[in-house]
Amino acid sequence: PHLLVLHGPNLNLLGTREPKHYGSTTLAEINLALAKRAEAAGVNLESFQSNHEGALIERVHAAGQQGVSYMIVNPAAYTHTSVALRDAIAGTGIPFIEVHLSNVHAREAFRHHSYFSDLAIGVITGLGSEGYLLALEYLLSKVSAE
Numbered sequence: 118p119h120l121l122v123l124h125g126p127n128l129n130l131l132g133t134r135e136p137k138h139y140g141s142t143t144l145a146e147i148n149l150a151l152a153k154r155a156e157a158a159g160v161n162l163e164s165f166q167s168n169h170e171g172a173l174i175e176r177v178h179a180a181g182q183q184g185v186s187y188m189i190v191n192p193a194a195y196t197h198t199s200v201a202l203r204d205a206i207a208g209t210g211i212p213f214i215e216v217h218l219s220n221v222h223a224r225e226a227f228r229h230h231s232y233f234s235d236l237a238i239g240v241i242t243g244l245g246s247e248g249y250l251l252a253l254e255y256l257l258s259k260v261s262a263e
């Protein structure tokens with residue numbers, strides 16, 4: 118089984134970026150925690166971050182080619198704007214969990230709509246960096262049941 122974690126724009130700044138919304142954990146720390154948990158379960162996991170919509174789309178296409186089983190996706194600002202990234206994920210048919218560090222529903226109205234949520238297995242929003250680990254826990258239970 119093969120899991121891909123996809124992080125959208127500005128998430129490379131985690132740790133220093135608006136800590137009241139996003140906490141103080143860095144992206145490297147999140148990715149390391151995910152990699153360790155997956156490794157302990159004997160599951161291959163890769164993380165990818167980009168500030169470029171096209172790079173994220175091409176990583177999703179590659180995931181389709183690679184036969185990735187599940188994804189954890191934080192599309193960041195593209196959540197609210199990107200039909201193109203949505204279509205890429207829909208096109209591969211890879212099941213995924215949508216994760217947001219902040220509770221997008223407690224913030225500005227433009228963050229309330231997601232182009233991804235109706236396609237997702239489920240959505241975790243507002244649980245900070247723990248949200249990624251909870252999403253992984255769920256996917257590990259799916260993988261081990263297969």
Ligand code: DQA
Nearest residue numbers: 191192193194217218219228
């Ligand atoms: C985010 C929420 C988005 O609205 C925002 O644009 C982000 C991060 C989150 O993880 O809380 O960049 O996806």
